Amino acid sequence: QVQLQESGPGLVKPSQTLSLTCTVSGGSISSGSYYWxxxxxxxxxxxxxxGRIYTSGSTxxxxxxxxxxxxxxxxxKNQFSLKLSSVTAADTAVYYCARVEYQLLFSWFDPxxxxxxxxxxx
Amino acid sequence: DIQMTQSPSSLSASVGDRxxxxxxxxxxxxxxxxxxxxxxxxxxKLLIYAASSLQSGxxxxxxxxGSGTDFTLTISSLQPEDFATYYCQQSYSTPSFTFGPGTKVxxx
Numbered sequence: 001q002v003q004l005q006e007s008g009p010g011l012v013k014p015s016q017t018l019s020l021t022c023t024v025s026g027g028s029i030s031s032g033s034y035y036w037x038x039x040x041x042x043x044x045x046x047x048x049x050x051g052r053i054y055t056s057g058s059t060x061x062x063x064x065x066x067x068x069x070x071x072x073x074x075x076x077k078n079q080f081s082l083k084l085s086s087v088t089a090a091d092t093a094v095y096y097c098a099r100v101e102y103q104l105l106f107s108w109f110d111p112x113x114x115x116x117x118x119x120x121x122x
Numbered sequence: 123d124i125q126m127t128q129s130p131s132s133l134s135a136s137v138g139d140r141x142x143x144x145x146x147x148x149x150x151x152x153x154x155x156x157x158x159x160x161x162x163x164x165x166x167k168l169l170i171y172a173a174s175s176l177q178s179g180x181x182x183x184x185x186x187x188g189s190g191t192d193f194t195l196t197i198s199s200l201q202p203e204d205f206a207t208y209y210c211q212q213s214y215s216t217p218s219f220t221f222g223p224g225t226k227v228x229x230x
Contacts, residue, residue: 035217047166047209047221060217096165106172107213108156112165 002027004097004113012091012120018084022097022113029078030055035100037109038071038082040093048093052100053080087120094118124148124215126222128208134230141197143225145210150190154214157186157195160224161206169208170195197227205229 008020022036029036038050051061053071061069065084073080084091094117098109125148135141145155153173158166168177170186173193183198197204210222 037219046223047211049219049221052217062218103172106154107216107219108168108171109158109166109211109219110168110171110177112167115165 002099002111004099004111006095006097006113006116008116008118010117010119012087012118013122014088014120015086018082018087018091018118018120020082020095020097020116020118022080022082024078024080024099028075029073029080030075033102035102035107036073036080037098037100039096039098039109039112040091041096041115042090042093050082050084050095089120092118092120123218124151124212124220126210126212126220128210128222128225130225131223132226132228134228135200136230137200137202139200139230141200141204141227143195143208143227145188145193145195145222147191147193147212147214151212151214153189154212154216155186155188155193156211156213157184158209158211159204159206160209166209200227 003025005023012018035052037052041047051071053059053073068085070083094115096115098112127146129144155173157170160166169180174186185196207224207226209224
């Protein structure tokens with residue numbers, strides 16, 4: 001079965017760029033009609049969708065983050081990545097990657113990576 | 123933007139209780155509603171998709187219902203492993219997805 005694993009620095013300085021990678025195992029990132037997504041969760045708070053990418057490279061972002069977010073895919077490595085620029089303390093959160101599954105017009109997130117905590121601090 | 127609310131924000135219940143959690147959308151989302159369970163320190167896990175379809179491997183004590191703006195997640199007989207936070211999520215406005223604020227279920 002498909003598994004996802006996030007990786008990247010756990011500490012980022014304010015104003016710098018947060019960079020994370022999600023590695024997909026147990027299946028090809030290019031197989032099936034899936035999108036691949038990033039979601040974050042500040043400590044003790046709810047879930048916020050960041051954006052998604054298709055293996056063609058087509059992307060969609062949360063309008064509230066769009067100016068700072070870039071999601072890319074590397075099918076040769078079975079990975080997709082997140083870059084979030086000009087970070088502040090408000091970007092401190094656990095970041096999850098997830099597959100977006102579609103059936104007809106319905107969609108949902110499954111499976112999820114285990115999550116990685118990113119702290120923004122000098 | 124479609125806003126999601128959940129009620130209650132938290133509840134205390136005993137093993138064996140029937141538990142119902144409500145999710146409301148700010149506009150009609152048909153049946154484009156999913157439910158997730160999250161335990162402390164873990165990633166969310168899909169329970170229900172398309173409002174009422176049970177994800178494979180999820181116990182049958184979980185069920186979902188509703189359409190339009192009002193939805194419910196029901197646990198027919200609460201088990202010790204069900205103490206967690208539950209989130210609803212709309213996919214009507216795909217590619218923009220939003221989650222509810224969560225309902226924490228803890229032990230009475």
